Amino acid sequence: MSDADRREAETVLNPAAYAWFRALPRDLQWHGLRVMRDLQQAGVDQPEVLASALLHDAGKAEGASGPLVRAFSVLAVQLAPDWCARRKGLDYRKAQGIDRVLAIAYQHPQIAAERARQCGCDPVTIDLIRNHQDTDRGKMDPLLHLFQQVDDQN
Numbered sequence: 001m002s003d004a005d006r007r008e009a010e011t012v013l014n015p016a017a018y019a020w021f022r023a024l025p026r027d028l029q030w031h032g033l034r035v036m037r038d039l040q041q042a043g044v045d046q047p048e049v050l051a052s053a054l055l056h057d058a059g060k061a062e063g064a065s066g067p068l069v070r071a072f073s074v075l076a077v078q079l080a081p082d083w084c085a086r087r088k089g090l091d092y093r094k095a096q097g098i099d100r101v102l103a104i105a106y107q108h109p110q111i112a113a114e115r116a117r118q119c120g121c122d123p124v125t126i127d128l129i130r131n132h133q134d135t136d137r138g139k140m141d142p143l144l145h146l147f148q149q150v151d152d153q154n
């Protein structure tokens with residue numbers, strides 16, 4: 001991550017949120033930056049929306065992170081949806097191993113939204129983070145829909 005990349009993030013985040021972003025695993029920082037840039041390409045310039053792009057998946061940092069774990073979660077949910085869905089409501093702080101990985105996969109939007117609130121982020125930022133995996137809601141909300149499209153492509 002270059003100084004220029006860091007400055008890009010710094011301009012749309014408050015100091016607490018920026019410190020949080022900088023502490024994320026590298027792959028989550030890059031994912032956030034790519035989503036932000038693609039939203040900018042699509043004409044979005046509100047800092048509150050761009051901030052949500054940087055932080056939307058930050059909840060994943062609560063668990064073992066990285067491309068392999070992420071691929072596992074996606075695959076597991078496809079192959080064994082019911083078995084996985086039983087992990088939705090687990091307290092991820094207490095869960096272990098696979099249960100914890102899946103609980104965090106499901107709950108990462110809520111985890112990050114709560115942290116964004118604690119960092120004093122704008123309500124627009126918090127809502128987009130909280131709803132970014134909710135595709136039903138995206139069908140009724142053009143901005144959320146665009147966010148989800150860009151997220152999927154990254």
Ligand SMILES: [Fe+2]
Nearest residue numbers: 056057132133
């Ligand atoms: Fe996500």
Ligand SMILES: [Fe+2]
Nearest residue numbers: 031056057151
């Ligand atoms: Fe994402």
